[in-house]
Amino acid sequence: MPAAPSVIRPEARALLAWYDRHARVLPWRARRGEVPDPYRVWLSEIMLQQTTVATVGPYFEAFLARWPDVEALAKADLDEVLHAWAGLGYYSRARNLHACAGAVCARHGGAFPADEKELQALPGIGPYTAAAIAAIAFGKRAVVVDGNIERVIARLFAIETPLPAAKKEIKARMDEVTPEKRAGDFAQAMMDLGAAICTPRSPACNRCPFESACAARAAGIAESLPLKAPKKEKPxxxxxxxxxxxxxxxxxxxxxxxxxxxxxxxxxxxxxxxxxxxxxxxxxxxxxxxxxxxxxxxxxxxxxxxxxxxxxxxxxxxxxxxxxxxxxxxxxxxxxxxxxxxxxxxxxxxxxxxxxxxxxxxxxxx
The missing domain is CATH 3.90.79.10 (Nucleoside Triphosphate Pyrophosphohydrolase)
Known part of the structure; x- marks a missing residue:
């Protein structure tokens, strides 16, 4: 478990205040005052791997209507799950989704565990997904880093090491700013910031809660970060x-x-x-x-x-x-x-x- 900062950093405070005003309304996201549903959080995180929010929305709603909880999904026929998944790609995710639902029912009585290590022991759940579920569904302090967050952190701290070599430093920096309380909100706020403000091209720096703290903006290099190593040509x-x-x-x-x-x-x-x-x-x-x-x-x-x-x-x-x-x-x-x-x-x-x-x-x- 990462060591939580003893005092919430100004960046985290500014971001959470921004999130309270501008949080996206998403079908899997608990609204203010609601208790997050771990099943919805897990399902959305698996679907969102390598896929956009706009694409996932209809699939998520259809899955939820057909299999409203993890027990229903565990009992489903795999062919039906694969058919419902068709179009989302990366079909190993669908097979692991079905296997994970069965494992949650068999090992944990139908309730997702809150511990990151226990989550990672389930099919299809890696370090990122385990951290996201722990933070968003259970309010645990976990260091959540997806593609949007990589971009925000690289700019906030002006990390000029190209990806993927920069991943370790980015995660360490995210650890520094993640607060003890509202870690799930903080992770979702970082995702929203990357999607709406700190975009790959033409970031809206004048509307960003990190504007005054952003080292890349101060250096005039925000739009160029994160740097990426040249891609190998696909065979x-x-x-x-x-x-x-x-x-x-x-x-x-x-x-x-x-x-x-x-x-x-x-x-x-x-x-x-x-x-x-x-x-x-x-x-x-x-x-x-x-x-x-x-x-x-x-x-x-x-x-x-x-x-x-x-x-x-x-x-x-x-x-x-x-x-x-x-x-x-x-x-x-x-x-x-x-x-x-x-x-x-x-x-x-x-x-x-x-x-x-x-x-x-x-x-x-x-």
Whole structure:
């Protein structure tokens, strides 16, 4: 547990006063006088990883309506959770979300623990998320540092070490200013400040409660911070997707392995994704069925965190008695399955432009 400063620093006092006037109203955030709900705090923090507040809002409301507490989520079918998650990306988060709900029920009687170490022992909860839950849901003093807070602290203290090397210093500085009381409000205030005032470009310094204390503003370098180390160029992987239609126009789907990228998600059958291009015979050897495959014009392109993906799409027909692993789905019912975004792009690529389903996926072609 970090050592709390004995006296609240002027920066913290100024920020909390600003927060009392300007706090964002968010569906997972307790309003003044309300007791925070740990389930809502946890759910929102998992959803907000690598995702914006604007995107998360509708998903959060839908999850809460369907699974109003951790017990309900623990009892849910994983496929249903993955389907509800589709579009948020980083699907390992959804699998861990479901596993964490089960662990909270099994180990803690359905009540989230308040201790950071106990929280980190749960699936999908790392140091940042544990600190956020401890502070926001339980009022514990914890040092919470997300992307917005990194930017605010780097500017407040004029930290010119590039990220990610600066993370340790930024956390230490956040420790210095985090108060013993209202630590959860302080963390949320820092997030709001970074989102609304201390923005990446054109920060509104004249409206910032840290204006007089900000070392970067005094030095005239606020907008240039935090510095970031040059990003490595993302590699490109290549593969093929197999759009296989049954005699009645049904489309073959299958489930990906539980582990790995898009684990447990439903997919249009695809080949291995490799760094080097492969010969057509090697690609078609991984097709779900030996039939006459026709390659569709163009490519499906998608970007993951660590690489770009380029997929050819091959179209084929299955005979009446074809034995193939997977499930057959009518095209108009594809939306009922947990298809990740890259698979939706494949669907859009394979459907005829004058067909009834193309309009719903317009603009997603590679």
């Amino acid at each position: 490109v992987r290549r593969g093929a997707a197999f759009w296989l239609e049954g005699p009645g126009g049904e489309v073959l789907l299958r489930k990906r392995d539980a582990k790995g990228l898009l684990g447990g998600m439903t997919e249009i059958p695809s080949s291995e994704w490799t760094a080097e291009p492969r010969e057509t015979d090697a690609i078609l050897a991984e097709a779900p069925l030996d039939t006459e495959w026709q390659k569709l014009p163009g490519l499906v392109r998608h970007t993951f965190t660590h690489f770009h993906l380029e997929l050819e799409v091959w179209q084929g027909k299955a005979g009446e008695r074809a034995a193939v692993e997977g499930i057959w789905c009518a095209p108009e019912r594809l939306g009922e399955h947990a298809l990740p975004t890259v698979m939706k792009k494949i669907v859009a690529h394979a459907l005829p432009e004058d067909g009834p389903l193309f309009a719903a996926t317009r603009g997603k072609r590679g």
